[in-house]
Amino acid sequence: MTIEEITAHVESLGGTLTLAPAPGDPAYPEIAWGDHFFYYAPGxxxxxxxxxxxxxxTKDYPDDSTSNLNRPNTFRLNIHAGAEAFTAQLGYTPRESSTHPADPTTKDAFFPHPVYATAAWLSVINPGPHTARTVRDLLDAAHTRARARYDRRAD
Known part of the structure; x- marks a missing residue:
């Protein structure tokens, strides 16, 4: 899957706001240029x-460099999967993630987010044939949960 394919899928779910700061955009810090942030925000x-x-x-951050994203043509998709989906994918809970070694540089394989694993975030570098279907399912579920949170706050 490409960044464009992932973005198109997420945006097809409706109500999604995609922030994708471009190089030179003065509204965002330089570190965010080239990255994408997906919110449920119908307004x-x-x-x-x-x-x-x-x-x-699309790149290493000062506090998050374990995935070696500075390699050519490399990006990491991070999904707030929720504890149940996290556990289903990895076989252990988010709280147990620090006791299970994972290689955060492997492409097309799920692993706990290097910083936000305990909050049930899953990551995958360059999703491909092994993860694409599950990526779509996880994005759909994350979008549904984000929408439910939005709807609860709107009431």
């Missing part, structure tokens, strides 16, 4: 009370 405004339900990161 088109960035929510101030919630985090994105998925992100695509």
């Amino acid at each position: 088109g405004e960035v929510p101030t009370t919630t985090q994105p339900f998925a992100t695509i990161i």
Whole structure:
């Protein structure tokens, strides 16, 4: 899957706001240029009370360099999977993730997010034939949960 394919899928779910800061965009810090942040925000405004339900990161961050994203043509999709889906994919709970070694540089394989694993975030570098179907399912479920949170706050 490409970044464009993932973005198109997420946007097809409806109500999604995609932030994709471009190089030179003065509204965002340089570190965010090239990355994508997906929110459920049917009004088109960035929510101030919630985090994105998925992100695509295209480079290493100062506090998150274990995936070696500075390799050519490499990106990492991060999905707020929820504890049940996290456990179903990896065979252990988010709280147990620190006791299970994972290689955060392997492409087309799920692993706990290097920073947010305990919050039930899953990651995959360059999703491909082994993960694409599950990626779509996880994105659909993350979008549904984000929408439910939005709807609860709107009531």
